[in-house]
Amino acid sequence: MGKRNNAMDPAGPVSHRVMPMGALFLLIALALVSCRGGRTERPPIHLNPNMMNQARYNPQTLSRNPPDGVVAFGRDARADGVGRADLLKEGPAQTGRDASGKWVARIPAAVTGDFINRGRERFDIHCAVCHGETGSGKTVLTEKGLPPPTALIDARVVAMADGEIFGIITAGARNMAGLGKRIPAEDRWAIVAYVRALQAARRGVPADLSDSQRGALP
Amino acid sequence: MVFPGFMNKVPMAVLAGALGLGAALTAAIWYWGGPKHTEVGYSPKQPIPFSHRVHAGDLGMDCRFCHNTVERTAVAPLPSGESCMSCHAFVKKDSEGVKRLAAAVAKNEAIPWVRVHRLPDYARFHHGVHVQAGVSCLSCHGRIDQMTQVRQVEPLSMSWCLDCHRKPEAQLRPAHLITRLDAVIPDPVATGRRIMESRHLKPSTDCSACHQ
Numbered sequence: 001m002g003k004r005n006n007a008m009d010p011a012g013p014v015s016h017r018v019m020p021m022g023a024l025f026l027l028i029a030l031a032l033v034s035c036r037g038g039r040t041e042r043p044p045i046h047l048n049p050n051m052m053n054q055a056r057y058n059p060q061t062l063s064r065n066p067p068d069g070v071v072a073f074g075r076d077a078r079a080d081g082v083g084r085a086d087l088l089k090e091g092p093a094q095t096g097r098d099a100s101g102k103w104v105a106r107i108p109a110a111v112t113g114d115f116i117n118r119g120r121e122r123f124d125i126h127c128a129v130c131h132g133e134t135g136s137g138k139t140v141l142t143e144k145g146l147p148p149p150t151a152l153i154d155a156r157v158v159a160m161a162d163g164e165i166f167g168i169i170t171a172g173a174r175n176m177a178g179l180g181k182r183i184p185a186e187d188r189w190a191i192v193a194y195v196r197a198l199q200a201a202r203r204g205v206p207a208d209l210s211d212s213q214r215g216a217l218p
Numbered sequence: 219m220v221f222p223g224f225m226n227k228v229p230m231a232v233l234a235g236a237l238g239l240g241a242a243l244t245a246a247i248w249y250w251g252g253p254k255h256t257e258v259g260y261s262p263k264q265p266i267p268f269s270h271r272v273h274a275g276d277l278g279m280d281c282r283f284c285h286n287t288v289e290r291t292a293v294a295p296l297p298s299g300e301s302c303m304s305c306h307a308f309v310k311k312d313s314e315g316v317k318r319l320a321a322a323v324a325k326n327e328a329i330p331w332v333r334v335h336r337l338p339d340y341a342r343f344h345h346g347v348h349v350q351a352g353v354s355c356l357s358c359h360g361r362i363d364q365m366t367q368v369r370q371v372e373p374l375s376m377s378w379c380l381d382c383h384r385k386p387e388a389q390l391r392p393a394h395l396i397t398r399l400d401a402v403i404p405d406p407v408a409t410g411r412r413i414m415e416s417r418h419l420k421p422s423t424d425c426s427a428c429h430q
Contacts, residue, residue: 036250037258039369044256052338059293062328121394125280130305140277145309177304182286 094185096163096170103163109186111193119194122187126179135198147175152195153202165192253373261369262332266315274399275363281355281397292344296331299323334368335359341376341428351421352390352413356399357382363399379428383421387411390419 046052092098093108109115124133132139135152142148150157150173157165169188172178183191206214249255273279282288284297303323306316322329335358337343355362360371372378382389387410395401403409413419 033249036255039259039261041262042260043262044253044260046256047251051340054339056339058339060296062330125282126286129277129279129283141305141309145311146305147308175308177300181298182301 092163093189096166098163103161103167105161105163107162107166107189107192109189115190116193116197118187119190119192119197122183123191123194123198126183127191130176134202135195149176150174153199157195158199158203162189162192162196165195253375253378257373257375258370260334261367262334264332264367265330266318267367268315269366270362270368271364271366281362288345289349290346292342292346294345299329334370335374337374342430343428349396351386351417351419352393352396352410353382353386354389354391354396354399357389361399380423383423383427386419386421387414390414 092104096103098104127135128139130139130141130146130149131137131152137149137151139146139149166188168176169183169191170178170180170185180188200208206217209217273284274281284301285294286297288294299319299322302319306319310316311320319329358372358374360369362368387407390406390410390413391401391403392409392413395403
């Protein structure tokens with residue numbers, strides 16, 4: 001009719017003005033809520049830092065130079081990787097060599113199923129990265145430039161004394177760094193046991209088995 | 219009449235405004251003032267851009283290859299530079315980061331890694347105890363194996379610690395899956411309950427357990 005309805009406010013009823021405002025407010029609130037715990041390079045802010053940072057040295061933080069007249073003593077004090085606990089009772093189980101300096105032929109520990117399983121776990125952690133889970137020496141790293149590591153199932157390794165394999169794990173060989181600092185001696189022997197198990201699994205022949213075991217073969 | 223009529227509404231408006239503002243402020247501090255916001259999300263730039271995604275994820279290296287004493291000691295140690303160089307003497311040796319690493323190792327210098335997960339000095343946490351109990355790395359550090367630059371995903375607050383100390387079942391795993399961050403545990407609560415029984419686990423909620 002061309003005549004304005006006087007009951008209508010020019011900007012529309014109140015509810016029409018409040019609705020977009022409310023929606024906008026809700027959107028802002030939602031956007032803010034999603035900000036919680038977002039990625040930031042800035043360190044956390046602590047409003048009440050009481051005693052959070054105490055006057056002490058935490059592990060693996062930079063320390064001052066040692067005071068005069070003090071000698072370093074600890075697992076890593078010796079450069080050849082023989083740890084402190086090993087130093088206190090140096091013997092074939094810590095060095096892999098017998099009294100005459102020859103590699104010990106057999107693992108100086110009881111080789112049980114648990115021991116070999118422990119060796120498997122440690123092998124998969126520390127060795128499999130380069131030598132492969134089966135000890136084949138073939139991994140993706142050789143494609144990335146790593147010189148091919150020794151295949152642990154090679155006849156050369158099979159012929160080694162247990163002590164020699166232990167010695168190589170401890171001090172390294174060729175391009176391999178020694179792991180003596182990183183793996184306790186007992187675990188290194190367990191790894192030797194598992195390497196022997198890998199070799200047996202790969203190179204074994206039916207003649208290695210007892211009669212009853214052979215009978216169980218499929 | 220000294221005041222116009224609308225002035226009658228002013229006291230109520232001021233009161234409502236103050237209440238609303240107070241409520242909003244309280245809500246904001248409650249929501250953004252705690253560790254779920256202040257701690258979570260911290261992802262500092264490291265001096266050498268080391269990628270856990272490549273090493274732990276793509277290459278499938280076990281967490282314990284580098285953090286080697288985590289099962290025995292309080293601290294999960296950073297590896298020595300020599301550990302890195304046992305591979306990086308050959309692999310990617312022309313990259314900027316590896317060159318800096320090699321230079322630091324040659325000079326016997328520490329690499330100033332920036333710590334991401336940090337508890338206050340008055341709280342003691344022992345990694346070995348938790349790993350031996352069956353708590354996976356995942357529970358506190360998240361999917362590190364998917365992070366190019368490590369980021370804190372859990373608040374590591376006291377209430378968060380206590381939540382798990384009171385109800386640890388869902389966070390416990392068999393020993394062989396501790397570092398398998400991608401493993402799916404079929405019935406985590408039942409599995410956790412079995413582990414709790416077999417290992418006689420009774421997580422302490424005493425103050426002195428952590429504040430020694």
